[in-house]
Amino acid sequence: MKAQKWSQMWLGYHRVSKDNKNWKVICNDFSKEDRVVNSAIAEFAKGIKGYFGAGITEDDGDVYVLEIIKDTSIANEGYSIKGEKSGVTLRASDENGVIYGVFAILRKLGARIRLEDICEKAAPSNPLRMMNHWDNMDGSIERGYSGESFFFENDDMYVDERTVDYARFMASVGINGIVINNVNVKGAATYLITDRFFDKVKELQDIFADYGIKLYLSINFAAPIELGGLEVCDPLDEGVIAWWQAKSKEVFEKLPGFGGYLVKADSEGRPGPFTYGRTQADGANMLADAVAPYGGIIIWRCFVYNCTQDWRDYKTDRARAGYDYFKDFDGEYHDNVILQIKNGPMDFQIREPISPLLGGLTKTNQLLEVQIAQEYTGHQIDLCYLIPMFKEVLDFRTYCSEENDTVADIVSGRTMGNKLAGMAAVINTGNDFNWTGNDLAAANLYGFGRLAYNTELSSEEIAREWVALTFDMDKASEDKLTDMLLKSREIYEKYTSPLGIGWMVTPHVHYGPSVDGYEYSRWGTYHRADHKGIGVDRSDKGTGYAQQYYEPNASAYNDPEKCPEELLLFFHHIPYTWKLKSGQTLIQYIYDSHFEGEAEAEQLAADWNSLKDVVDSEVFARVAERFELQVANAKEWRDQVNSYFFRKSDIADEKGRKIY
């Protein structure tokens, strides 16, 4: 085997059968030279070589046939695949449908499904299925846990074979848009929309285009000042408007097929329209008009809040901010603007309620943002399969309408009938050999793409697919690993912050416990624990955040008796002696869940160790090392959280376990 410079993740195409009969590929109304079709056929060749040792032939005779047929009755980017003993027919209406269909066939073949049993018809749930890189041009990655950037280094861009593999991976799970640079646009990154970088961006964009992926860039709202030498970046200033129009014309001319801009404005120190007394809508619409002539879109992040809050202030509530800043302008955003909204109102904690802005807006394009980079969820050291969390978000009923009111409905466009809609993830990749630091974290990368393409898939289906494609092991081992993935989020939640309160992490780093780490900070992130209880009153007697939801959610969240217990401390300040539905007191729940979570983390490590003989030794070692760190982390969380609450509440653990 040749030495690899990076892994192939779930596209390893490990041998599944000795049936090495060659394949013939026939195209009807597509050309094999069409750029994405061409990539699809090349991928098919890779797949059958790996799975069967077979090749593609032009000869007739004893061959299987893959017939690709253009069929305009198939949805955009959808496909229909149907097998029989002699081969498979793939129907699609566009090139992306072809490549997604090919990857679907390869998934089936990898799962040892017989040709004649292949039968699937698929259409993407979401029009936009995006990855957001937080890669900086110095090569660092904000909240990256898998090495450095594979796009940038030393304020320059590079494009190589790894970039091609990356595009393959993304296409294989249905991703059709990628923002390559960090939303915090500073320094050289401001120049990505100038001649300094157009050639390199174009080179990368061409690779992405071969895989049906549009390239997007995060932009600096202050670019008219920094690049244009203007005095202001006021979105209503004529000079600024003209500058963005001219700049966008240049961008789309230099980068034909370019997707548009992602903007983080007025957030955590970034410039934005507020500086000039303008609204978020003013900012977004001005840019939208500048890119509209070229079919471009503006993705505008809603992560706007007061990040210089006084912890003594019990009235201001960061959780309210997104809704408060954006709701009033619902309907004013132009058609090619889409608001990117984080799944929760805070910031990617292991447990948050669903953002009330999702569905709170009823006349605005909405893009759901999740984070597979495990910033608060274990840094890709701790195992935390996030798809169950994303499913909860998608399945959440907002009650924004009588039907089609789930988050999945809203971000797919079903609720409002809009075309600009979808899901985006802050990606968890870097230039590590295995792309994701922890090999098992690739399940989130794979899973997000699959889920964004088909929100009906279950967490378990996705986990099983990923396990089967990634590893070459027996069914019992697959079951075990799938089970580990499925439990992992709950385990992580147990040993970290209880019942939705969040934020008990080491400041800045966001790994490991620090119960008071964000308690007296400026970030709006408080647990308000005292001798008697813990939690933030967000009911109508508190900050009123619960009232941002539609009924019956608002009433349920408002009442500690009705509030879902996993969110109890997010919405209410609760005494330690409060009885939970289980009969445990709150304090006892804190102790129990932390002891359990730690024990379960140890069990995860033991389960992994039991797979030693069926996993590649290097993969095994890398992951085993991380499980050791996870167990240490879980112990630290258990002991710090339990000690903190014991020292504060003075209530002993009923079970008499060691609390320090």
Add this chain to the structure above:
Amino acid sequence: MKAQKWSQMWLGYHRVSKDNKNWKVICNDFSKEDRVVNSAIAEFAKGIKGYFGAGITEDDGDVYVLEIIKDTSIANEGYSIKGEKSGVTLRASDENGVIYGVFAILRKLGARIRLEDICEKAAPSNPLRMMNHWDNMDGSIERGYSGESFFFENDDMYVDERTVDYARFMASVGINGIVINNVNVKGAATYLITDRFFDKVKELQDIFADYGIKLYLSINFAAPIELGGLEVCDPLDEGVIAWWQAKSKEVFEKLPGFGGYLVKADSEGRPGPFTYGRTQADGANMLADAVAPYGGIIIWRCFVYNCTQDWRDYKTDRARAGYDYFKDFDGEYHDNVILQIKNGPMDFQIREPISPLLGGLTKTNQLLEVQIAQEYTGHQIDLCYLIPMFKEVLDFRTYCSEENDTVADIVSGRTMGNKLAGMAAVINTGNDFNWTGNDLAAANLYGFGRLAYNTELSSEEIAREWVALTFDMDKASEDKLTDMLLKSREIYEKYTSPLGIGWMVTPHVHYGPSVDGYEYSRWGTYHRADHKGIGVDRSDKGTGYAQQYYEPNASAYNDPEKCPEELLLFFHHIPYTWKLKSGQTLIQYIYDSHFEGEAEAEQLAADWNSLKDVVDSEVFARVAERFELQVANAKEWRDQVNSYFFRKSDIADEKGRKIY
């Protein structure tokens, strides 16, 4: 006035009189060309020019006379000055005595003392009076709050007019040794003892020598590996011994008059003898033998402790570490080794007991280390005049012998009759215009030097000298500023950590409160606060640290009833309801001291504002800005500490003040 690039601090020589009669300088048995004498006369010229507008003349006639006489009856580096109407006579046995005598005359003249009233005889209390720079070669300064290094930048050294002024300042307060680089020696700094830097170091050393100052370097204990290509740096390895011998020969040949090495070994990740199962004495003595032929010395830091402690471990006590690691080898250190011992057993907190190693060692040269860089004492934003703290340290009776048992006795050499003894300060300078960030922080720079030279001076005498020399204002204003300085340490202590517990600071940064910031850390820094009380039991029932002292200190510290209250929480875990001698409970003391401390910080700011008309406007503005920050900091400390203990103890403030 010409634009200055940096201030002259206390050597501003502001005009004191219109009597501009010139001076004639006569030297007996010294030559005006002697390098330090030459500097002294040049300084005298600067002084009389500033004070009087006078000059030095060779003419006789109507002139004052400064007569410098070599007098071998005067102690090393001492001086005798005696004025009469016609001038002043300065007697000294060596060149350093001459320059110190000149600065003493200038101090008197600056204080408007009449010539005929000048009369002082002085001899340095301490043979070594040193500054330790924590300057890194990239220009940064570890724990620096006054800009960047004025020695290093971009891995190179520079020497310029500012360096000369720096040497003048140091000589003016009696400093005779300076370590120019950080004790954490990494990267380029390892090469300071190689040809790469010898020329530059020599250039700097020559400037220092003009002012009677020896230059020292911090070295990397692993230099034999990093520079010499050896496999080990084991101090008993013959190759290592030979390497250091050859290297030291080279160093002293290239740098004639070089002082020696400062070593931080086996501390906070630095390499050291422990790696090879050797003792600290093995390491120090090996190096000492290598420099002995050239009159060099080894300054060996005692800051050795376990910095990967488990917070769950109530037995291990960082406070014990210095004594435990070094006491057993008392008497084994070679004569040219001196142990540098921090004033307290922890790390420069605003209140600690005196290190039991001081005087605990009775057969070893000891150098007291203090920190005027305000790492834990307000970052040169908050006013904190540290001389009262240093006085407490010097005046502390260790009971190591029947007489001459104070720390001042020990580090002066009086206790043991040793010659190698003294005081060192981690310096608070940088390349800021005013050298010390906060102009008022210069009082600590001035004060340390003066105190190291004469430990009998009171905090007030030093403060008054510094105020008079630095500012040109009326007596009432001088009194006010002096009073501000004298109160400031107590004020800082009040609004920060109570009763000696320390460490409630923001991790890493060490500015601002974070009550639990170091509570669950690896640094051995815990307060152990729970619902009932706070403090660390270091009595014979706890870690036994109190027993490292001689009697009667050991018994006093061991008993909470006898323990000095300002150290109560350092030595004991005390219930919040404990009655202090004032009648306050412990918790009420915490509240009261924090409210008082904050109010007093506001008063300091108000006092400074009242000096607006008598202080240079730029100085006023710089300091006023810092007082604003100090008040904000004091509020944050007050509120976080009070909230933390109220939330934990559930005991209300008797006075009903606002606690969040």
